[in-house]
Amino acid sequence: xSETTEVPKPIPEPDDESRPFWEGTLEGKLLLMKxxxxxxxxxxxxxxxxxxxxDNYTWAESSGRGVVRSLGVMHQKYHxxxxxxxxxxxxxxxxxxxxRMPTNIVELNGREVQVGMPVEVTWExxxxxxxxxxxxx
Amino acid sequence: xTTPTMDASTERHLRDxxxxxxxxxxxxxxxxxxxxxxxxxxxxxxxMEDAGMGxxxxxxxxxxxxxxxTPSPMLAGDLGIRLNFYMDVYGGGSSTEALIGIAIGVIxxxxxxxxxxxxxxxxxSQVRIGGTGARAAAPVSGDALHARTYGWMSAGQNFSQSFxxxxxxxxxxxxxxxxxxxxHSEHASNNPKAYYKQRYTVDDVVNSRFIVKPLHLLxxxxxxxxxxxxxxxxxxxxxxxxxxPARILSVVxxxxxxxxxxxxxxxxxxxxxxxxAKDILWPNAGVGPTDVDVTGxxxxxxxxxxxxxxxxxxCKKGEGGDYVSSGAMRLGGERPNNxxxxxxxxxxxxxxxxxxxxxxxxRGDVDDYCPQGPDGKxxxxxxxxxxxxxxxxxxxxxxxxxxxxxxxxSAMVMRKG
Numbered sequence: 363x364s365e366t367t368e369v370p371k372p373i374p375e376p377d378d379e380s381r382p383f384w385e386g387t388l389e390g391k392l393l394l395m396k397x398x399x400x401x402x403x404x405x406x407x408x409x410x411x412x413x414x415x416x417d418n419y420t421w422a423e424s425s426g427r428g429v430v431r432s433l434g435v436m437h438q439k440y441h442x443x444x445x446x447x448x449x450x451x452x453x454x455x456x457x458x459x460x461x462r463m464p465t466n467i468v469e470l471n472g473r474e475v476q477v478g479m480p481v482e483v484t485w486e487x488x489x490x491x492x493x494x495x496x497x498x499x
Numbered sequence: 500x501t502t503p504t505m506d507a508s509t510e511r512h513l514r515d516x517x518x519x520x521x522x523x524x525x526x527x528x529x530x531x532x533x534x535x536x537x538x539x540x541x542x543x544x545x546x547m548e549d550a551g552m553g554x555x556x557x558x559x560x561x562x563x564x565x566x567x568x569t570p571s572p573m574l575a576g577d578l579g580i581r582l583n584f585y586m587d588v589y590g591g592g593s594s595t596e597a598l599i600g601i602a603i604g605v606i607x608x609x610x611x612x613x614x615x616x617x618x619x620x621x622x623x624s625q626v627r628i629g630g631t632g633a634r635a636a637a638p639v640s641g642d643a644l645h646a647r648t649y650g651w652m653s654a655g656q657n658f659s660q661s662f663x664x665x666x667x668x669x670x671x672x673x674x675x676x677x678x679x680x681x682x683h684s685e686h687a688s689n690n691p692k693a694y695y696k697q698r699y700t701v702d703d704v705v706n707s708r709f710i711v712k713p714l715h716l717l718x719x720x721x722x723x724x725x726x727x728x729x730x731x732x733x734x735x736x737x738x739x740x741x742x743x744p745a746r747i748l749s750v751v752x753x754x755x756x757x758x759x760x761x762x763x764x765x766x767x768x769x770x771x772x773x774x775x776a777k778d779i780l781w782p783n784a785g786v787g788p789t790d791v792d793v794t795g796x797x798x799x800x801x802x803x804x805x806x807x808x809x810x811x812x813x814c815k816k817g818e819g820g821d822y823v824s825s826g827a828m829r830l831g832g833e834r835p836n837n838x839x840x841x842x843x844x845x846x847x848x849x850x851x852x853x854x855x856x857x858x859x860x861x862r863g864d865v866d867d868y869c870p871q872g873p874d875g876k877x878x879x880x881x882x883x884x885x886x887x888x889x890x891x892x893x894x895x896x897x898x899x900x901x902x903x904x905x906x907x908x909s910a911m912v913m914r915k916g
Contacts, residue, residue: 372647405645412758432667432768434659435712436650444650452651452711454660454763462764466649477667493648 371443373488379407382421387492392483394459396422403459426483427499428457430467433475451475455496469497514785517603518737518744518916521550521615521730522855527694527846529623531724536569539619540577542726546615547578550730551741554579557730559614561602562587563594563849567626568619583611590753592797593901594618595729595850596909597752602731612732618851619726627722654799654904655711655719661905662713662802665769668817671805673713675820677704679801680717680843682829687840689830689867689889694723695844698885704801718801720842727851729858737916744916745858748896749783751776751910753903762906772908773810773900780811780898784912788812791912792894793860794834795853797902798841804828807900807908808836830883830891838865838889850901854911857897861915865890 376384383406386393394403397411398418410417433453439445451467453475467475469484481496523545525531525538533541539562547557557580560571564587571585584605588594595616602614620626646652665671680699687693699717707716737744754776757765781787788811796804796811801823809819813834822828828836839845839856846852859865867889869877879890894915901909 371650374648432660432664432763434656434663434714435709436656437709438653438655438711440653441647441650447650449709449712450650452649452656452659454768462761464645464649464651477664495649 369442372441374491374493376491379409383407384491386421386423387485387494388490390485390492392424392426392494393421394424394457394461395419403457403461405461405463422459424483425458428455428463428481428496430454430475430477430479430481431456431462432477433467435475453496455481463494466495467497468495473498513603513607514748514783515746515914516734517606517731518734518746519599519729519854519858519913520732520737520740520742520744521546521552522728522858523547523549524692524727524848524852524855525725527692527723527725529694529723531621531624533724534569535567535619535621535726536573536577538621538724538726539569539574539617539728542619542728543574543578543615543617546728546730549741552613552730557613557615558583559602559605559611560585561598561614561616563590563598563618564620565589565591565626567621574617580615584614591849591903592799593753593850593903593907593909595854596750596899596901596911599729599731599747599854599911600750600752603747603750606731606733612736614731615728616731616851617726617728618849620849621724622847623722623724625724653711655714658800658802658905659711659714660763661768661771661806662800664767665802665806665819666713668767668769669820671820673705673715674701675824676718676801676805677701678824679798679804679828680704682823683798683837683841683843685883685885686830686835686838686889687844688885689883689887690839690845691866691868693840693845694721695840714800714802720799720847721844723846725846725848727848727855729851729854734916742862742864745861745897745913746916748785748912748914749780751779751908753907753909754779756906759906762904768905769806771806771810771902771905773807773910776908776910777811780910780912786896786912788898791834791896791898793838793857793891793897794828794836795841795857795897795899796836797850797853797900798837798843799902801843803902804836804841806905807902811898811900811910830889831881835891838891850899853901854899857899857913860891860894861897861913863890863894
């Protein structure tokens with residue numbers, strides 16, 4: 363079979379727990395869960411704070427700024443939807459609020475991603491969600 | 500967050516009380532043309548013959564898989580074994596040592612007497628761990644939101660974060676890591692069963708294409724079809740069988756870093772589970788790294804071998820690059836590692852072939868290209884040149900360091916019986 367089929371990227375499907383996060387993405391807000399009892403931030407969606415076990419939380423907006431804690435650069439063809447982006451960077455970004463978030467570093471304009479690189483959130487828009495990615499700042 | 504720690508100061512009642520008495524495997528292939536059921540019975544039957552056991556001598560069975568194998572009851576039925584106990588668990592790497600611990604527990608509880616543990620997989624022709632087949636297109640749900648959405652799906656991708664951070668923290672170089680492949684390929688070249696027997700150089704490794712940086716193609720293990728099996732029983736019954744038993748001094752099973760679902764959230768990213776597991780492994784065994792003659796540090800990637808040797812204390816933290824490139828791990832070196840060629844060269848079994856290898860090293864009876872004596876056994880020359888010997892001289896103690904992922908590991912120390 364020489365004919366190719368368009369495979370879409372895997373797009374998140376919001377559920378009741380994560381819906382506030384994904385609604386925020388459409389407004390350009392990176393929302394974190396903030397524990398109402400100890401103030402610890404966490405990435406969604408976790409029912410309990412792993413610091414104090416409280417399940418009281420509010421949604422709080424992150425500054426969207428962080429630094430790269432580690433990374434890998436994907437060269438292998440794997441999921442067909444990501445092939446056009448090869449090589450693409452998989453990174454662990456530590457946000458100013460504390461949590462570490464798996465993501466991609468984009469808009470590199472030829473720059474190489476380094477551990478410690480300061481980055482800020484940027485959005486990959488889809489129909490009903492936007493996916494938070496990061497770019498050098 | 501407080502982390503419970505093992506009280507390793509109490510008397511270790513089970514130290515040295517259990518043993519591995521039989522080991523077996525199929526051929527390592529790509530394209531077995533057989534079911535995991537057929538591969539599994541082939542490997543278990545080989546382990547039974549190795550021990551000199553018949554179907555009535557085994558009454559327990561354990562296996563692990565990622566839903567890519569055949570459950571114990573079918574294999575037992577095919578082999579004429581009536582089971583008093585069985586359990587088939589989910590999991591891949593690091594399961595072997597964990598299941599040996601479970602086998603010890605169920606025998607100790609009086610639930611059965613002798614347990615056969617197997618892993619059967621068509622890791623090349625069916626479910627590939629590298630995941631370039633059907634797994635790549637699985638749907639996004641639950642926690643996959645934080646991974647698949649970013650094109651982040653494979654073991655190599657997940658682990659790359661730990662590997663890259665180690666290079667950043669300690670100045671570890673690609674050339675140092677390449678030596679793991681070089682050394683394991685030397686060992687495989689003396690192993691008639693190894694799938695890849697070719698020797699590689701550092702240049703071969705660092706000039707191979709990137710899979711996910713910092714991993715080159717030759718930093719990654721092979722994908723093969725095969726089954727492997729080992730038989731565990733009590734030490735007081737271990738001398739009824741054909742070979743000198745490999746006695747178990749201690750086991751650690753799936754020991755974890757904090758917050759294992761997102762291990763990179765806590766502590767140094769370049770620290771792996773061995774940092775915690777070592778505090779169970781060595782006190783329970785009553786020996787330490789310097790007492791070990793041969794290691795089996797899981798080589799899903801060149802980096803996994805290094806990170807574990809470092810965190811289990813075979814060298815200082817941060818000096819893993821020096822250790823793996825020093826020649827210590829080479830046959831003829833201070834403490835050879837993965838003398839069969841391991842996952843990088845012999846075949847991929849989710850860890851069991853490294854335990855099998857160490858059992859044979861303890862017996863002094865690995866298969867290689869040495870001349871055979873009248874009894875059919877190899878008369879080892881300890882000449883480690885290509886196509887020669889791979890038996891280490893006078894092995895007393897071995898350590899297996901099993902890897903599931905940066906945050907989870909298992910381990911086992913054995914001694915010659």
